Amino acid sequence: xxxxxxxxxxxxxxxxxxxxxxxxxxxxxxxxxxxxxxxxxxxxxxxxxxxxxxxxxxxxxxxxxxxxxxxxxxxxxxxxxxxxxxxxxxxxxxxxxxxxxxxxxxxxxxxxxxxxxxxxxxxxxxxxxxxxxxxxxxxxxxxxxxxxxxxxxxxxxxxxxxxxxxxxxxxxxxxxxxxxxxxxxxxxxxxxxxxxxxxxxxxxxxxxxxxxxxxxxxxxxxxxxxxxxxxxxxxxxxxxxxxxxxxxxxxxxxxxx
Numbered sequence: 001x002x003x004x005x006x007x008x009x010x011x012x013x014x015x016x017x018x019x020x021x022x023x024x025x026x027x028x029x030x031x032x033x034x035x036x037x038x039x040x041x042x043x044x045x046x047x048x049x050x051x052x053x054x055x056x057x058x059x060x061x062x063x064x065x066x067x068x069x070x071x072x073x074x075x076x077x078x079x080x081x082x083x084x085x086x087x088x089x090x091x092x093x094x095x096x097x098x099x100x101x102x103x104x105x106x107x108x109x110x111x112x113x114x115x116x117x118x119x120x121x122x123x124x125x126x127x128x129x130x131x132x133x134x135x136x137x138x139x140x141x142x143x144x145x146x147x148x149x150x151x152x153x154x155x156x157x158x159x160x161x162x163x164x165x166x167x168x169x170x171x172x173x174x175x176x177x178x179x180x181x182x183x184x185x186x187x188x189x190x191x192x193x194x195x196x197x198x199x200x201x202x203x204x205x206x207x208x209x210x211x212x213x214x215x216x217x218x219x220x221x222x223x224x225x226x227x228x229x230x231x232x233x234x235x236x237x238x239x240x241x242x243x244x245x246x247x248x249x250x251x252x253x254x255x256x257x
Contacts, residue, residue, distance in 0.1 A: 018250025022208035029211040077136035216247035
């Protein structure tokens with residue numbers, strides 16, 4: 001990877017480096033960009049794993065502090081709780097209203113969306129659409145704060161492995177789809193650079209224009225990776241400008257036909 005870093009620095013400092021890039025095969029150029037993609041994906045995954053590892057031991061303490069000291073029970077298709085009712089939980093635009101005395105979703109009339117938990121059913125309302133789920137179809141369960149906290153405290157290692165497994169699977173799937181999406185974008189940008197080469201009478205093929213696109217996208221891709229932490233429209237435009245600058249700079253410095 002050190003060799004790749006050196007090549008990147010050299011390419012960014014040399015406006016005539018396009019002559020070197022177009023001599024590469026498409027496979028070589030794609031692998032050049034993919035190495036940075038893999039590096040960023042690995043670093044991102046490691047950071048997420050680090051955050052999970054740091055937060056996991058604190059979960060029982062957070063639950064003790066923020067979970068209500070209440071019980072929730074479903075038995076024989078009927079729901080009961082120790083909360084004072086009607087209880088309103090969650091955000092105002094999507095409230096969870098618990099009222100085992102009510103018989104309908106009248107309490108949700110003032111909200112376009114929400115979840116209404118009655119004694120024998122759950123009513124889901126979203127933008128005028130209403131769905132009802134009978135509690136008779138839900139297995140009996142008992143939820144109590146101390147039970148949940150104690151269970152999590154005694155299974156932190158297992159939960160850590162499960163969470164890390166989910167992170168890895170999601171990371172791999174996301175990376176595959178993101179990579180494919182970028183490749184589609186490169187194909188379109190390659191067409192644009194190829195047309196620009198024709199207009200400026202540069203001796204360049206479509207595959208060679210793709211090579212330029214792949215090399216020009218490396219620095220903007222690294223910049224956009226940092227933008228995930230602090231999204232900024234201006235910096236996003238700057239990233240695009242950097243891509244166009246290097247791509248066109250290498251292109252217009254190619255020899256004419």
